[in-house]
Amino acid sequence: MTTMTRPAVLPPGPTAPRAVQGAYALTQPLRGMRRLKERYGDAFTVNVPIFGNAVVISGAAEIKQLFTSGPELVDNLEVNLGRVLGSRSMFALSGDEHKRQRKLLVPPFHGRRLAAYEKIVEEETARELASWPEGKAFATLPSMMRITLNAILRAVFGAEGAEFAELRELLPPFVTLGSRLAVLPIPKKGRFNPWRRFERMRREYDAIVDRLIIKARDEPKDDVLSMLLQTRYDDGSGLSREEISDQLLTLLTAGHETTATTLAWAVERLRRHPALLAELQDDDGKLLDATILEVQRTRPVIDLTARQVKQDGFRLGRWTLPKGYAVLVSIALIHDDDAVFPHAAAFDPHRFAGARPDLSQWIPFGGGTRRCLGAAFATMEMTVVLRTLLRDFTLVPTSEPGERWHSRGVAYAPAKGGRVIVRRRTTGGDS
Numbered sequence: 001m002t003t004m005t006r007p008a009v010l011p012p013g014p015t016a017p018r019a020v021q022g023a024y025a026l027t028q029p030l031r032g033m034r035r036l037k038e039r040y041g042d043a044f045t046v047n048v049p050i051f052g053n054a055v056v057i058s059g060a061a062e063i064k065q066l067f068t069s070g071p072e073l074v075d076n077l078e079v080n081l082g083r084v085l086g087s088r089s090m091f092a093l094s095g096d097e098h099k100r101q102r103k104l105l106v107p108p109f110h111g112r113r114l115a116a117y118e119k120i121v122e123e124e125t126a127r128e129l130a131s132w133p134e135g136k137a138f139a140t141l142p143s144m145m146r147i148t149l150n151a152i153l154r155a156v157f158g159a160e161g162a163e164f165a166e167l168r169e170l171l172p173p174f175v176t177l178g179s180r181l182a183v184l185p186i187p188k189k190g191r192f193n194p195w196r197r198f199e200r201m202r203r204e205y206d207a208i209v210d211r212l213i214i215k216a217r218d219e220p221k222d223d224v225l226s227m228l229l230q231t232r233y234d235d236g237s238g239l240s241r242e243e244i245s246d247q248l249l250t251l252l253t254a255g256h257e258t259t260a261t262t263l264a265w266a267v268e269r270l271r272r273h274p275a276l277l278a279e280l281q282d283d284d285g286k287l288l289d290a291t292i293l294e295v296q297r298t299r300p301v302i303d304l305t306a307r308q309v310k311q312d313g314f315r316l317g318r319w320t321l322p323k324g325y326a327v328l329v330s331i332a333l334i335h336d337d338d339a340v341f342p343h344a345a346a347f348d349p350h351r352f353a354g355a356r357p358d359l360s361q362w363i364p365f366g367g368g369t370r371r372c373l374g375a376a377f378a379t380m381e382m383t384v385v386l387r388t389l390l391r392d393f394t395l396v397p398t399s400e401p402g403e404r405w406h407s408r409g410v411a412y413a414p415a416k417g418g419r420v421i422v423r424r425r426t427t428g429g430d431s
């Protein structure tokens, strides 16, 4: 370990005051980043509200180095969704506590466990697609939001009956309010402040989770909650009620809107690529896998992931960063870089055909010790939904311009919700 402090060497960046840079970041998040990259290159320094002093990186080498640096050097950014998801949330934890908790949360999302959840996603997809109108334009995002919400409630919370119905009502507005409160400087004082509503909803949520815990203890099933109740830390102790409650809410918040918006983007992209739609008719699954990778490359629904420097003199590529600085990894910028992905602006799933992406360049799920815990679950879910959709419906192509990005709070969605016109296929075709 070295205690010697190296002088800071920061990348260049705009010198406008924080409020001005903040206003720019808020109104032009994606275009603004592109402009800054054109002007300053792969790495630049910004000063914005919420993150404060931050270095934005988008070069593969720096990203790889950041993702593989230990938590003593860079770790969780303090200001994030963890502020509203609870003190035990994965987003709120750092260092050993994060590692300890992650060890228990990873197994329910791996390998053979996913097969059990696949059936749930199939059922929820079939239920939702049954009501799709033919020949009429509509936005697919609300359908995708229902499928991914129901899938998480059943597969992760193990909810059915009354608890399922109550959580379906409560969670969407609760998460929307929470994602706003996480980033807006609203004081907790005063009679009409939104935190009161948020706290009331949290109490309701905790009461429902308590009922689910009792049921899962009485009769464990295949869901994540049942597994979490059985799992043990190395010292033999189990997860506390508070930990379970915070983690379930974290999984829902992290996994619901992200997966749904990616699916809506998939529909938006596919309708604008009729040749690909035709090719997918005879697909053995490989082209669909590549299509999902390409949707996530060209339309990453989370544009940034962040870390905070924990030790003075942290070396990152050519730069030396002071303690306390945020490092923002621009997922959108590296995905958009022609040097990394030739003809990056083109939507071409064939670039991934037969090849697994390099996970320090293709990073819609982030990377390293904090990489998305639900990546395999999300991929399974998106595969099942799109496979079913393409089997049962023809998507009518369109020559309309691509939909714009729209920030929903947690993730970026297509601004018109991934509008579609479909025709139901009369012959099966899934033999």
Ligand code: HEM
Pocket: 090, 091, 102, 152, 156, 250, 251, 252, 254, 255, 256, 258, 259, 262, 301, 302, 304, 305, 306, 364, 365, 366, 367, 368, 369, 370, 371, 372, 373, 374, 375, 377, 378
């Ligand atoms: C397409 C869908 C999804 C996308 C694009 C996505 C993206 C991300 C990203 C960018 C991160 C931050 C990673 C980092 O900082 O390096 C993350 C973290 C996380 N995601 Fe996802 N996610 C998706 C679906 C899911 C699902 C379905 C779940 C669970 C049901 C989930 C659970 C989590 C959790 C718990 C974390 C925090 C991990 C940690 O701190 O160790 N995500 N996700």
